[in-house]
Amino acid sequence: xxxxxxxxxxxxxxxxxxxxxxxxxxxxxxxxxxxxxxxxxxxxxxxxxxxxxxxxxxxxxxxxxxxxxxxxxxxxxxxxxxxxxxxxxxxxxxxxxxxxxxxxxxxxxxxxxxxxxxxxxxxxxxxxxxxxxxxxxxxxxxxxxxxxxxxxxxxxxxxxxxxxxxxxxxxxxxxxxxxxxxxxxxxxxxxxxxxxxxxxxxxxxxxxxxxxxxxxxxxxxxxxxxxxxxxxxxxxxxxxxxxxxxxxxxxxxxxxxxxxxxxxxxxxxxxxxxxxxxxxxxxxxxxxxxxxxxxxxxxxxxxxxxxxxxxxxxxxxxxxxxxxxxxxxxxxxxxxxxxxxxxxxxxxxxxxxxxxxxxxxxxxxxxxxxxxxxxxxxxxxxxxxxxxxxxxxxxxxxxxxxxxxxxxxxxxxxxxxxxxxxxxxxxxxxxxxxxxxxxxxxxxxxxxxxxxxxxxxxxxxxxxxxxxxxxxxxxxxxxxxxxxxxxxxxxxxxxxxxxxxxxxxxxxxxxxxxxxxxxxxxxxxxxxxxxxxxxxxxxxxxxx
Amino acid sequence: xxxxxxxxxxxxxxxxxxxxxxxxxxxxxxxxxxxxxxxxxxxxxxxxxxxxxxxxxxxxxxxxxxxxxxxxxxxxxxxxxxxxxxxxxxxxxxxxxxxxxxxxxxxxxxxxxxxxxxxxxxxxxxxxxxxxxxxxxxxxxxxxxxxxxxxxxxxxxxxxxxxxxxxxxxxxxxxxxxxxxxxxxxxxxxxxxxxxxxxxxxxxxxxxxxxxxxxxxxxxxxxxxxxxxxxxxxxxxxxxxxxxx
Ligand SMILES: Cc1cc2nc3c(=O)[nH]c(=O)nc-3n(C[C@H](O)[C@H](O)[C@H](O)COP(=O)(O)OP(=O)(O)OC[C@H]3O[C@@H](n4cnc5c(N)ncnc54)[C@H](O)[C@@H]3O)c2cc1C
Numbered sequence: 001x002x003x004x005x006x007x008x009x010x011x012x013x014x015x016x017x018x019x020x021x022x023x024x025x026x027x028x029x030x031x032x033x034x035x036x037x038x039x040x041x042x043x044x045x046x047x048x049x050x051x052x053x054x055x056x057x058x059x060x061x062x063x064x065x066x067x068x069x070x071x072x073x074x075x076x077x078x079x080x081x082x083x084x085x086x087x088x089x090x091x092x093x094x095x096x097x098x099x100x101x102x103x104x105x106x107x108x109x110x111x112x113x114x115x116x117x118x119x120x121x122x123x124x125x126x127x128x129x130x131x132x133x134x135x136x137x138x139x140x141x142x143x144x145x146x147x148x149x150x151x152x153x154x155x156x157x158x159x160x161x162x163x164x165x166x167x168x169x170x171x172x173x174x175x176x177x178x179x180x181x182x183x184x185x186x187x188x189x190x191x192x193x194x195x196x197x198x199x200x201x202x203x204x205x206x207x208x209x210x211x212x213x214x215x216x217x218x219x220x221x222x223x224x225x226x227x228x229x230x231x232x233x234x235x236x237x238x239x240x241x242x243x244x245x246x247x248x249x250x251x252x253x254x255x256x257x258x259x260x261x262x263x264x265x266x267x268x269x270x271x272x273x274x275x276x277x278x279x280x281x282x283x284x285x286x287x288x289x290x291x292x293x294x295x296x297x298x299x300x301x302x303x304x305x306x307x308x309x310x311x312x313x314x315x316x317x318x319x320x321x322x323x324x325x326x327x328x329x330x331x332x333x334x335x336x337x338x339x340x341x342x343x344x345x346x347x348x349x350x351x352x353x354x355x356x357x358x359x360x361x362x363x364x365x366x367x368x369x370x371x372x373x374x375x376x377x378x379x380x381x382x383x384x385x386x387x388x389x390x391x392x393x394x395x396x397x398x399x400x401x402x403x404x405x406x407x408x409x410x411x412x413x414x415x416x417x418x419x420x421x422x423x424x425x426x427x428x429x430x431x432x433x434x435x436x437x438x439x440x441x442x443x444x445x446x447x448x449x450x451x452x453x454x455x456x457x458x459x460x461x462x463x464x465x466x467x468x469x470x471x472x473x474x475x476x477x478x479x480x481x482x483x484x485x486x487x488x489x490x491x492x493x494x495x496x497x498x499x500x501x502x503x504x505x506x507x508x509x510x511x512x513x514x515x516x517x518x519x520x521x522x523x524x525x526x527x528x529x530x531x532x533x534x535x536x537x538x539x540x541x542x543x544x
Numbered sequence: 545x546x547x548x549x550x551x552x553x554x555x556x557x558x559x560x561x562x563x564x565x566x567x568x569x570x571x572x573x574x575x576x577x578x579x580x581x582x583x584x585x586x587x588x589x590x591x592x593x594x595x596x597x598x599x600x601x602x603x604x605x606x607x608x609x610x611x612x613x614x615x616x617x618x619x620x621x622x623x624x625x626x627x628x629x630x631x632x633x634x635x636x637x638x639x640x641x642x643x644x645x646x647x648x649x650x651x652x653x654x655x656x657x658x659x660x661x662x663x664x665x666x667x668x669x670x671x672x673x674x675x676x677x678x679x680x681x682x683x684x685x686x687x688x689x690x691x692x693x694x695x696x697x698x699x700x701x702x703x704x705x706x707x708x709x710x711x712x713x714x715x716x717x718x719x720x721x722x723x724x725x726x727x728x729x730x731x732x733x734x735x736x737x738x739x740x741x742x743x744x745x746x747x748x749x750x751x752x753x754x755x756x757x758x759x760x761x762x763x764x765x766x767x768x769x770x771x772x773x774x775x776x777x778x779x780x781x782x783x784x785x786x787x788x789x
Contacts, residue, residue, distance in 0.1 A: 045614040046735050049621060053730050088732030101732055544574035
């Protein structure tokens with residue numbers, strides 16, 4: 001049983017304080033417009049203080065050392081993780097009973113966003129504080145939690161998550177890693193590939209098959225017999241993070257290190273991933289946030305044709321679009337996080353309840369992952385463009401942001417896999433009578449989405465287009481409701497995003513149905529105002 | 545030892561502020577607030593003293609509307625033990641603040657008042673000195689180092705002619721300079737703990753009328769464009785021309 005901790009209290013607080021309306025459930029955005037959603041402006045002053053500490057930590061400890069981090073300077077990254085642990089960052093949303101802080105998942109995501117101004121540190125802290133603990137938190141026995149979680153939440157140990165294999169990536173369940181029971185031990189054999197934190201990890205959550213078919217989760221300590229880590233992969237980006245193979249050669253694991261039920265390891269793996277995807281969304285807009293800061297600062301400094309390039313319309317348009325899409329991604333992520341907390345509050349506690357809670361908003365988690373990582377890609381790309389030739393060199397930090405961002409669309413389920421999953425889930429829930437695909441009718445996009453879902457079609461291209469429409473509807477609705485609740489410059493950010501989202505939606509609709517479609521004009525793109533706001537604060541938009 | 549740290553809620557010192565169109569005040573929309581940085585240094589110093597000697601008690605006090613609770617909670621998160629908000633909408637000048645703090649000091653009887661040398665919004669650099677004078681206490685301003693020496697304090701202050709080391713009996717008052725310390729990251733467990741630390745609200749008791757009045761707010765005039773010179777000779781000539789040499 002999870003302890004009654006802050007996580008769950010906060011979820012309830014949000015409902016009682018009227019910050020989110022009560023009736024939302026997984027996929028319900030498709031057919032309903034909630035009265036209220038949670039927005040980043042709703043974090044309380046002391047929560048904002050925590051977020052501020054995260055940003056300070058990034059700016060003072062991480063950003064001055066990017067070169068050394070990328071060279072994997074001996075001991076540097078583990079020492080930063082320990083430092084982060086002292087401040088509470090290694091167990092933000094793990095229960096207090098295991099020396100975590102027991103904060104809400106939504107706040108944990110926001111804190112991670114600000115710890116993610118650099119991708120390499122982001123993935124390191126994100127995995128050890130998140131996906132390496134969540135399986136234990138949700139599915140572990142009390143004794144297992146007591147044994148391992150405090151070491152991870154303090155930052156004394158670093159954790160890793162090992163699902164992928166050389167021949168088993170997207171098709172994760174085709175894994176060939178085996179587990180056999182020999183007397184009082186499990187013996188594991190196989191190779192896990194692309195394991196983040198491998199070089200530094202003390203504990204791996206490993207998925208392996210018993211009898212060649214029953215996927216089971218195991219807690220594998222680094223120093224167990226038969227466990228080794230291969231050389232670092234030579235990566236395009238995230239060079240400061242460790243990615244290597246975990247090699248299990250007759251690795252001996254005590255029986256009590258089996259996590260959850262034999263044959264149900266996929267529940268552990270995939271529920272950790274649902275929440276992991278949600279957090280990855282916030283971890284992707286962290287670097288995008290930094291790219292906006294870099295681009296705005298550079299645009300103000302750089303002069304051509306006798307004036308600051310920040311005065312040129314096409315540069316301002318970039319800054320405005322970066323701000324608009326960032327705003328939308330941010331709106332949907334923190335709306336979703338509050339919903340996840342609400343689900344845990346209402347259903348969590350027992351292992352089965354935890355599983356249902358982690359799954360409830362899986363559609364929204366995928367939508368957040370796909371949209372945010374694609375927004376990140378757009379922002380880091382345009383940031384390079386603002387820098388011109390200098391952006392293409394390693395003299396300036398934007399090249400690193402660009403390289404580091406690329407993998408966001410690949411891991412925690414590729415964006416293709418997430419797209420297939422998203423539409424598939426929506427249709428499955430509709431079939432089960434748990435939601436209606438009739439559309440909320442609250443926007444152009446939601447009408448297009450409902451029409452496309454009603455269209456007879458098949459195949460992945462069709463499914464992918466439906467997915468885009470659903471994702472864009474969710475983002476649009478989130479951006480719209482936040483603008484309605486908070487007003488100010490957000491009205492313009494919403495309009496700017498809307499124009500792009502409608503065009504994307506129309507394209508997806510054509511792909512899904514083959515029909516021509518009219519796209520309404522967006523009244524005011526707010527390019528000058530949005531650019532001015534970004535240039536003034538050298539940051540994504542804040543409420544005015 | 546009982547340490548009282550007064551602190552002020554100020555506009556984020558890094559924010560760009562603009563006056564309202566009619567000059568009647570500042571445009572505060574979208575502006576963040578924080579603890580006056582010098583006061584945060586004072587809180588940090590008190591917490592460090594407490595880390596050396598756990599018997600110290602740290603009380604933080606602020607004067608203002610309930611908005612200042614946010615800054616008091618932050619000070620509690622850094623490590624203060626309890627907070628007092630003198631809740632009022634009254635407008636004070638430095639002397640008025642000294643009056644109000646004097647009442648708090650008389651009620652709490654601290655051994656040490658540790659506060660910022662000035663606030664970054666008005667930059668007056670007066671409240672500490674005025675408070676010490678009203679209490680008749682010894683004072684050490686612009687401290688760059690504070691050490692407890694038995695029942696006395698040794699304070700290093702930075703002056704234009706070098707460092708000056710003062711020894712003060714207790715009770716006394718010290719104002720913090722920028723170099724006293726570098727405030728720590730506020731650890732998340734501290735923020736959670738601060739939620740349950742006592743924050744007491746009291747009404748203002750003195751509310752003396754300010755002796756100064758703000759007439760209007762204007763933005764500083766835009767800086768005129770400079771001129772580039774190509775040699776030292778040209779620079780000297782230009783300065784002479786302006787009558788600066
Ligand atoms: C830096 C880095 C860190 C990582 N960290 C970890 C980690 O810590 N733990 C871990 O377990 N894994 C980790 N991974 C692995 C990552 O999750 C996989 O790379 C990812 O799941 C994709 O698998 P794959 O690389 O085998 O690609 P493949 O599955 O071979 O995919 C290749 C292409 O085919 C597409 N594709 C595949 N199947 C389908 C389908 N059904 N429909 C449509 N398109 C499809 C994919 O979208 C992709 O474009 C990491 C990877 C990287 C690069």
